Amino acid sequence: MTFCEKLKAENNKHMSQQSELDAQIWDVVITSKKPLFHVPFRELWNYRDLFLLTIYRDFVALHKQTVLGFLWYVIPPVIMAGVYTIVFGRIAQIKTDQIPPFLFFMSGIVLWTYFSACISKTATTFTSNASLFTKVYFPRLVLPISICVSNLWQFLVQLVIFSVFYVFFLWQGAPIQFSYRIIIVPFLILQIALLGFGAGCWISALTTRFRDLQLAVAPAIQMLMYVSCIFFPRSTVPENLQWLMTLNPLVSIIETFRFAVMGQGQVSVLNWLLSLAITLLVLVIGVVGFGRAEKTMADTI
Amino acid sequence: MPDAISIENVSKIYRLGEINRSQLFRDIRRWIQRKAGVGQGFGNPVGEVGEGDGRDIFWALKDISLKIRQGETLAIIGANGAGKSTLLKIISRITAPTEGTVRIRGRVGSLLEVGTGFHPDLTGRDNVYLNGAIHGMRRSEVKKKFDDIVSFSGVERFIDSPVKHYSSGMYVRLAFSVASFLEPEILIVDEVLSVGDQKFQDKCMDRIGVLIKEGRTLIFVSHGAETVAKICDRAIYLKEGKMAYDGDTVSAIEEYYLDQYLDVKSLDKMREAIKEKNS
Numbered sequence: 001m002t003f004c005e006k007l008k009a010e011n012n013k014h015m016s017q018q019s020e021l022d023a024q025i026w027d028v029v030i031t032s033k034k035p036l037f038h039v040p041f042r043e044l045w046n047y048r049d050l051f052l053l054t055i056y057r058d059f060v061a062l063h064k065q066t067v068l069g070f071l072w073y074v075i076p077p078v079i080m081a082g083v084y085t086i087v088f089g090r091i092a093q094i095k096t097d098q099i100p101p102f103l104f105f106m107s108g109i110v111l112w113t114y115f116s117a118c119i120s121k122t123a124t125t126f127t128s129n130a131s132l133f134t135k136v137y138f139p140r141l142v143l144p145i146s147i148c149v150s151n152l153w154q155f156l157v158q159l160v161i162f163s164v165f166y167v168f169f170l171w172q173g174a175p176i177q178f179s180y181r182i183i184i185v186p187f188l189i190l191q192i193a194l195l196g197f198g199a200g201c202w203i204s205a206l207t208t209r210f211r212d213l214q215l216a217v218a219p220a221i222q223m224l225m226y227v228s229c230i231f232f233p234r235s236t237v238p239e240n241l242q243w244l245m246t247l248n249p250l251v252s253i254i255e256t257f258r259f260a261v262m263g264q265g266q267v268s269v270l271n272w273l274l275s276l277a278i279t280l281l282v283l284v285i286g287v288v289g290f291g292r293a294e295k296t297m298a299d300t301i
Numbered sequence: 302m303p304d305a306i307s308i309e310n311v312s313k314i315y316r317l318g319e320i321n322r323s324q325l326f327r328d329i330r331r332w333i334q335r336k337a338g339v340g341q342g343f344g345n346p347v348g349e350v351g352e353g354d355g356r357d358i359f360w361a362l363k364d365i366s367l368k369i370r371q372g373e374t375l376a377i378i379g380a381n382g383a384g385k386s387t388l389l390k391i392i393s394r395i396t397a398p399t400e401g402t403v404r405i406r407g408r409v410g411s412l413l414e415v416g417t418g419f420h421p422d423l424t425g426r427d428n429v430y431l432n433g434a435i436h437g438m439r440r441s442e443v444k445k446k447f448d449d450i451v452s453f454s455g456v457e458r459f460i461d462s463p464v465k466h467y468s469s470g471m472y473v474r475l476a477f478s479v480a481s482f483l484e485p486e487i488l489i490v491d492e493v494l495s496v497g498d499q500k501f502q503d504k505c506m507d508r509i510g511v512l513i514k515e516g517r518t519l520i521f522v523s524h525g526a527e528t529v530a531k532i533c534d535r536a537i538y539l540k541e542g543k544m545a546y547d548g549d550t551v552s553a554i555e556e557y558y559l560d561q562y563l564d565v566k567s568l569d570k571m572r573e574a575i576k577e578k579n580s
Contacts, residue, residue: 027405028394028405031397049439057420057431138435138436138437209328295397
């Protein structure tokens with residue numbers, strides 16, 4: 001051990017003793033240090049009422065002064081699924097792995113809508129709450145988490161509508177099967193939420209310095225939609241482009257969902273595990289970036 | 302009395318100029334340098350200090366050390382741009398210091414700008430709960446104080462209407478009421494008292510008086526020497542980010558006025574205010 005290393009070790013030891021001492025006496029210690037991975041779980045728990053009230057606020061604000069209210073959740077996916085059935089099913093004649101085209105497109109749309117709502121709304125956390133964040137402190141993660149949870153309401157309504165069509169097609173004798181595999185669906189939903197949340201946090205952290213990203217998010221999300229197997233099954237993708245499908249974690253989520261619910265199509269456990277790994281990676285990067293940005297965002301935003 | 306806040310060698314640096322392409326290149330270069338291990342010291346939390354030729358950075362605060370006892374009422378005075386707001390922002394955890402450490406015991410409530418976080422579509426009632434939660438209160442705590450908050454604000458009749466229909470005065474009164482009933486151990490007040498009509502301002506001052514009597518620590522920023530002298534036992538005078546004076550309120554204000562070539566005559570008014578306070 002060189003002298004320098006020894007000094008470093010001693011210094012670290014001293015610092016950790018100091019911080020232990022601080023924790024006993026003081027409630028809050030503010031320094032310039034940016035911890036690499038720090039999620040203030042206890043603090044988030046203390047602010048759980050803020051979390052619930054924010055969800056309530058989003059809910060009330062969304063439905064205020066609308067006549068059709070939650071019908072706005074129902075109409076777009078049904079109409080879109082109908083349009084896709086005509087455009088991609090009838091005109092472009094894309095094969096949908098024995099799944100009735102309407103159900104194929106609608107399952108993709110519903111899952112995609114939730115993902116895109118999570119990512120695009122969390123991506124503006126810092127910029128759209130700047131006036132609040134520069135006035136009062138609270139654990140900032142409360143907001144993106146509550147966004148992903150309040151979007152869940154819209155998603156669940158759409159999932160119910162999907163089930164109605166699903167039951168109808170089942171009753172009509174379409175080649176789809178209901179099976180125990182459906183128990184995996186909640187995990188897939190959680191994975192979508194975590195992916196959207198992680199990516200959104202990451203983008204919002206970067207936008208505190210470079211606003212360019214804010215402008216890039218909408219077109220990027222749209223492009224992602226085209227490579228996420230919403231309009232076509234993975235089996236129709238040429239061999240030399242399969243790597244793109246593997247890199248995109250959404251492909252596995254959506255394909256696995258269709259397989260779990262309708263029992264058609266091909267999925268591989270390996271691909272799904274890979275997409276899970278990518279999701280977790282995005283989540284960790286997002287949370288780290290978010291934590292670093294929240295300390296200095298007031299100066300750069 | 303133990304310390305409520307301990308500020309040690311706190312400095313804050315702002316970078317001047319816009320964030321643009323060269324900023325991106327600088328970020329990337331610095332990141333590469335860091336990865337390559339160039340210029341890396343140890344135990345040095347300074348980070349961004351010492352880069353460039355010093356022309357593109359601005360020291361908003363320089364080496365401020367300060368201890369505030371529990372129950373003390375401290376005023377921060379100084380000209381515009383002296384670093385008063387920056388110091389308050391660091392204490393209330395809105396921005397991190399570039400150097401130094403701040404240690405805090407107890408809950409900090411800041412009245413930096415009231416009414417932030419109010420949602421126009423929610424009713425006054427919902428906004429009271431939401432605003433309380435933003436300031437770290439549990440729902441049950443707000444519930445206990447709800448009647449006091451509403452009656453202090455004087456908007457009882459409109460409490461179940463959306464706040465977008467409120468007059469700006471009503472809005473601010475409700476917001477101040479929430480903030481002043483948060484019951485934090487440490488209360489930060491920054492020029493919020495210039496809101497509302499005279500009657501409500503007097504009411505606010507009374508409320509602050511009550512909070513002080515209850516033994517809460519108060520940090521107060523105001524340009525009104527009278528108000529400062531009436532409320533605070535101690536004042537610090539910040540000048541260009543440095544601590545220029547730390548002592549009793551009257552001497553600090555005198556120092557400030559003389560230093561800034563302000564009209565010393567108005568000091569007499571202040572002395573009267575203090576006499577009034579002591580009598």
